[in-house]
Amino acid sequence: MNNLILEKLNSADEALRENLHRSDVDPIARSHMERALNHVREACIATSDIGKARTVQTMVRDLENTELLFSKIRNSHRLEAKSLKIRI
Numbered sequence: 695m696n697n698l699i700l701e702k703l704n705s706a707d708e709a710l711r712e713n714l715h716r717s718d719v720d721p722i723a724r725s726h727m728e729r730a731l732n733h734v735r736e737a738c739i740a741t742s743d744i745g746k747a748r749t750v751q752t753m754v755r756d757l758e759n760t761e762l763l764f765s766k767i768r769n770s771h772r773l774e775a776k777s778l779k780i781r782i
Contacts, residue, residue, distance in 0.1 A: 699741050706734045732757060 710731040713719060719727070732753065740747035748756065 696741055700738060703734055703738050707731065
């Protein structure tokens with residue numbers, strides 16, 4: 695039974711990854727698919743390695759912390775436009 699579940703989870707993983715490679719995906723839909731992919735992968739762990747998967751709450755907290763970290767990194771590396779004074 696676990697093999698059937700894992701096969702279906704792997705199919706879902708492949709479909710989500712395929713959609714995420716498209717350039718015409720709406721940003722909100724992309725965000726949902728990225729989260730769904732994480733849930734599918736965690737479900738694979740929960741199915742194959744019982745007791746080793748994170749709870750949904752823990753996984754969501756980890757994802758939010760990761761997103762916050764990436765946001766801070768992006769914001770700290772933004773180039774600021776500076777006006778130059780040129781004498782002629």
